Amino acid sequence: MPHSGAPLGRVRILLVEDSELDAELLIEQLLEAGLDAEFLRVDGAEDMRAALAGEPFDLVLSDMELPGFSGYQALEILREHDPRLPFVFFSGTIGEEAAVRALQQGASDYVLKHTPARLPSAVARAIREARTEREREHAEKELMRSQRLDCLAMLAAGLSHDLRNILQPLLIVPDLLSTYSDDPKILRLGAVISESGKRGHEMADSMLSFVRGSRKASETISVAALFSAVQLLLQGSLSRQVRLVVEPPPEDLLIEGNYTEFQQCLINLCLNGIQAMAERGGQLTLSAMPTVAADGQEYVVLRVSDEGTGMDEATRGQLFTPFFTTKASGTGLGLMSCKRIVESARGRIEVRSTLGSGTVFELHLPAPAADEWVEAEDAAFLDGGGRRILLVDGDATRLSLLGNALAAQGYDPVMAPDGANALQQIARNGLPALSVIDDDILLLSAADVLAVLKEAGFEGPVVRLREPDRQADGHDCAASVVKPVQVQALFGAIEHALGLRA
Template sequence: MPEQTKVLIVEDLPTDALLVEHEVREVLPESIFLVVETAPDFLAALDSFQPDLILSDYSMPEFDGLSALKLALEHVPDTPFLIITGSINEETAVKCMKAGAWDYILKERIIRLGTSVLAALERRKERLEKRSAGEALERSERLFRNLFEQHAAVKLLVDPDTAAIVDANQAAAEFYGWSRDQLKAKHIPDINTLPPEQIKSNMRKALIEHCVSFEAQHKLADGTLRDVEIFSSPIQSGNKTLLHSIVHDITSRKKAERALIAAKELAEAANIAKSEFLANMSHELRTPFNGIMGMMQLLQTTPLNEEQQEFVSAAIESSKRFTRLLSDILDISSFEAGKATLTTSEFNPVEALESVMDLFALRAREKGLDLDMTVDPAIPRNVLGDVTRVKQILFNLVGNALKFTDKGSVHAALTPLSAAKGGDLRIMFSISDTGIGIPEDKLGNLFKPFVQVDGSYTRPYQGAGLGLSIVKRLMELMNGNGCVETVVDRGTTVHVVLPFTLPAGDAAKTAQAAAPGVRKEHLNILLAEDDSLNQMFMTHVLKKLGHAVTVANNGQEAVDLFLAGDFDCILMDIQMPVMTGVEATKMIRLQESEFRSQKSEDEDGTSEKRHRTSGPQVSGLSLQPSKNPPPSPHIPIIAVTAHTQPGDREKFLAAGMDEYLGKPVGMEDLDFILKRFFGDPQADGAR
């Protein structure tokens, strides 16, 4: 209600006008009043004064209340008009109300005027608000109708109760190929290929959630199916709730998505094929190469003149270079495929560095270089991490330093740094050389695969340029980082910082560390190997080391010989005919378990004699129980395999094997690992 209400009084008696004004001021103290008594003055006041309320006497000499009412209805129909009279009969009162008066007040009951005025003004406010809302609704409906009719998007109005199409715009008619009238004669199931129950469910969801989107296929007039995305929301149309649905043609998008999915599946299949190819190629290359390299090692143990010894040494060195290159290529492939993994165990970082330095001691002496290392006393004795990956990083860094240094020295240093987030300690491995250095403009390509600082055909340094790329990938895999300091013709230092966890206590040991057994110098060994050249090499090596050898040509033979013989150790190839090395290992471990269980029951006297018609089952193959118990509760089984991709070692150990040797196998590696299992104190622990 306005703070100042403008009240127009139509009255010929000043005293009565003052009385009316007094009563109104009681309820509207801030009111403004204007009194008129003739028709011209009344019309002028309607235009200039624009009253909020009109109070008119009924009987006046020149102008009566009924005439004033008619003029007010013509000019200001929404302004409350109250008639005030001294005497009025019922017939006149009804006539005034029918004519449009809002109320009438008798002068003898003028005290009612204030209440009636307030009620009239409230009714006026409600009428204006309702009219405003109606006009806004009408404008909104006109706007919606215009947008619906003229919009370029395909639009439908749908009855959610019957699924009938109530209306469709011109864009819908053009899209579907039916006229608007034809579309309005259809129901949604006529154009939507979804099951009717699914259509109803989508409509219910749109009503509840107010706006939903879903995908479907819509049928056009010519029978064509199009992929569509539908956005649906409820709108009120009169007293009926309809669904306003906007239909987008996404056929091209869905086609592109399907093509992308197909391409992704093809890429994944290609990646799997690549991994399988690399695994097979690794096996196929390493298996014959193990025989070649093995025979060269055997030849080296025979009487040779100086020239022959030189030829054999060169062949062995070339074989080692080939093996390292093959391993590097497989590592890069694993990184690219996202399959590189870490294996955590407890190890001594100083011993890890020493073992790498020992590998290069001979090469350093041959080049006349000093090869040494310094270790900060604060370096802990043991840490938890992937010792194999750490050695791989150090091997590449030390090897690179020696390769590019012709005089001077190569120096390695271990330095402890502050604790890193997620670990207890960071260790910095620094490899420094006095070699050729690296030009500044070449540093950006230093860690890229198959790239060398000197990429010309005549470069004096051999290699495929994979070493530092592998170092970078391994650093990232282990959440480490590094940097390079270099001066051309003066040398290079590579710093690698890796995080490690400290063991819980001194008693913590590597979960898979092999415990030495009874000390024995001459072993009875079962060799499971299907390749004849590798059989020859391994047999000769083992016999030279003082051991007896029995050969099994496949996994099934290995199991049969194990059950029939008395062996100290099994060297198990993986990829063999008839039965794989993994299947054979599982059978042997299961048989050992059977014997231990039987022995335990026999010792406590609680078991009944068991009768069996067949033995344990592994991978669909049966194992007949042995009449003779195995020589020990647990025979060491060592995988000797060309499967050398990341994760292979862990897979074989999980299958029941105790250790792992990758082909090609060196004589010293084979001797070392056998001594670990049979009590040589010098070979205890990982090398």
């Protein structure tokens, strides 16, 4: 056996040969040449098809003429089954014209029986070339996939900052609405706006995390609260012929994971179900239940079921393949992202679907440890008492909204769009009780502004507005608020910094 290439290892060869004696001689020759192989002999079309339907082969070795069957027919059957599997003729009757025809029809090589010494090297070369071709195709697919993900990463990184700035008002305005009105309809509208803003911002972050392969912090989540948020966000996506039924889960049913990611996952599955029922309508059901696996592990099963068009076996087999989609405008990343979210929480996702009879997605998630868990109460903020707050923020929309929010809470905001203007404001209005400074201001950095403030005698606390992934620069501050800024978080940080809240 030639050793010019990489070792072949154990291989399986299908022999298409009617003579048992010739097959034994051929097998003996290949084994003596050093080939580590397992052989299966067939001598007819049906036997060959049955053999190919079983365990895979590395090569087909065929005689040219068989009673009632031919090597050309064998080659045609193989090409229907697997066009890339190597096929070698080993015959005593093949002529030059027939050999050329065989190669034109897809045979890898041909060897004459009266010159059998070339057979081992021809077999080894055909197997190696087929493997090399498969590896090359796999490498090309992985390269294309990697390039597409890299492009997606660049796109996500470029859009993330701008999208968060655009969505910032959706996080601040609802709190201002609650300050100016007690109308329950307006407050409910504000809740929808706020939840949509959070979801939009966190989905941008989630996409960035997806392409970077990072994970978000885990938390204990109330399934009832999660379902309530999903139901609220789906209201605008339901058509008249689609009914959403949320089966209330037990109040103490909990899961572990990232709240936003699970919210995104359930909404994705629900929207898929809604779209599957777009033409004929039906019921979309969201439910949850605790269960115990055979090994005693406790799980929580979140179930999304629809009465839509369903899926065939081929579609189900590719559901979680990157960029596979059945939608004209789909990205092919939604279900893959759901799978990543579930598996990052040490769970699994299962799908049951029948064409024409609907689909059921089940998320099997390990139940959290039985520790005491208390849902956070809504914050009740104190009156600002006219305390002067220096607010320095380079984003004009956020600066205006936060200034209005601080004023509505009883503070006296002094607003500046950049570091130089902040120092001018201090010179005119005097030192503040507290400073709120964005890390991304222009002209003078936040650190430079703080240094000048201290030289001027400012001794009050500082609250910094930071990007989620940015590290502190070493300057002391009473608190940091992560952007996009939520008014509750900012008010809480200010009150703690001023000692208004214990």
